[in-house]
Amino acid sequence: MKRVTLMEVFTHPITQKYLKRSGIAHAIKTADHAFRLAIAFNVNPDLATKAALLHDIGHYEWYTDGKWDYEKYRKNDIHAIKGANRAHKLLIRLGEKPEAAKQIALAILLHTDSYLPDGNLKQNPLQRIVRLADELDEEPGGMHHYRQIDEKLALKKIRTLDKKVEKYYSQLKSIV
Template sequence: MARVTLVEVFNHRITQKYLQRSGIHHAVTVAENALKLAVEENVSPDLAAKSALLHDMGHYEWYRDGKWDYAEYRKHDIHAIKGAERAHKLLIRLGEDRLVAKEVSLAVLLHTDSYLPFELNEKRTDLQEVVAEADALDEQPGGKHHYKEMDPSEAVKLLHVLDTKIEDHKL
């Protein structure tokens, strides 16, 4: 079975729909961070980069009185749950290996514990920890990291570079 590339994942209409909400710049930056961390931690760069690219695809917008209400969003946030399901369904549609789709989905689910009544300290797998750390490296107060802009064509170029690094790492 051929590896589903980051570019293929990014170009899918479902990914395009949801990354517009959470921020293409953030998704690509976290994928870059995850690839570097994965190599350092001896974790699959492919799984780490895919998980990182899709980690926030469960985000949604929470408006109150016509204005974005970040505090209210955080109070009701379940984006990791929604994102895990969307990521799994997307990868299966793209023909990804079922075990890869499952591992990516779990890493998306557990990249944050903001929706849980407990912390995930020392409960994550190495892959899940890499994705959580990669995300934390790009976070900014008030969710500002979700509003950095990146043209989709630039994202494709950067993801192509990551795909090449992933392939080179397999050799």
Template sequence: MRNVTLLEIYSHPITQKYVKRSGLAHAIATAYNALKLSIKYDVNPDLATKAAFLHDIGHYTWYKDGEWDFELYKENDIHAIKGAERAHKLLVRLGEDPRKAKQIALAVLLHTDSYLPDGQLERNNLQKVVALADELDEEPNGQHHYRQISNEKALQQIKHLDALVDAHIVEHIYRKSV
């Protein structure tokens, strides 16, 4: 049914490096939020969870005098641009359908308007789902990026998400055939 699972994405060294750096617990929570929202907005749950899980893969850590500088980050951030590129390259490398990889990358790109001069975006439903899923898990001053999760718990939740996505896809196919 799916070319690439969340488990395959999670297991890749690129994901391990960049998603862990930007907050694995946040990425997983955002993917769960996206799954719930995908039903409400009639969006493919596979695309929504993948884009939500990868939405911060482009983060760069902004430090000043050895301390995280949230204001410096806000002023110079382009993580969505870098993340869209990384997500697309990773997904294609893993064997994702190129059209789906592009949709996911665009949702990663448009999950925030922080890098735009006027901050105005027109989003499609997939892009809205990812942006809303991210907002639902945000904490003041970027603290959501620092929540911790063990590798074992993360793996368990990723496998659970994959099972939920598969179930939603099967249910969606069944509803369309009836």
């Protein structure tokens, strides 16, 4: 079974629709952070980059009088729940291994606790990495969702991440 690439995930119309809503620049930067963290903590970088790229795919646009309402978002949003479901369906459709699609979806589900009652989440290493990667790119008031990136640069960054993941797997195969 071939590996579903980050480029295949990124360029899919469903991904593009929802990443434009939640911020393509933020998604790519989070995936980049996730790759570095995954290597540092010996976590599968393929799963980490895909989960990080898709972590906000469930965002809904919370506006009041035509302006983004961050407080309304914080109070009412369940984007992690919606995102986990969307990502899982998308990944299965693209041919991702079901076990991998589930791990990615769970990492998306648990990347934030904003929708949960107070308490602590018990997260596995992949889930912690996606959460931390997201936090590393956050800006006050949700402004990280509004950073822009040129389409060609976005594709170049995704291609570079794909090459890094592929290189990681090539190095693993040469060790075994």
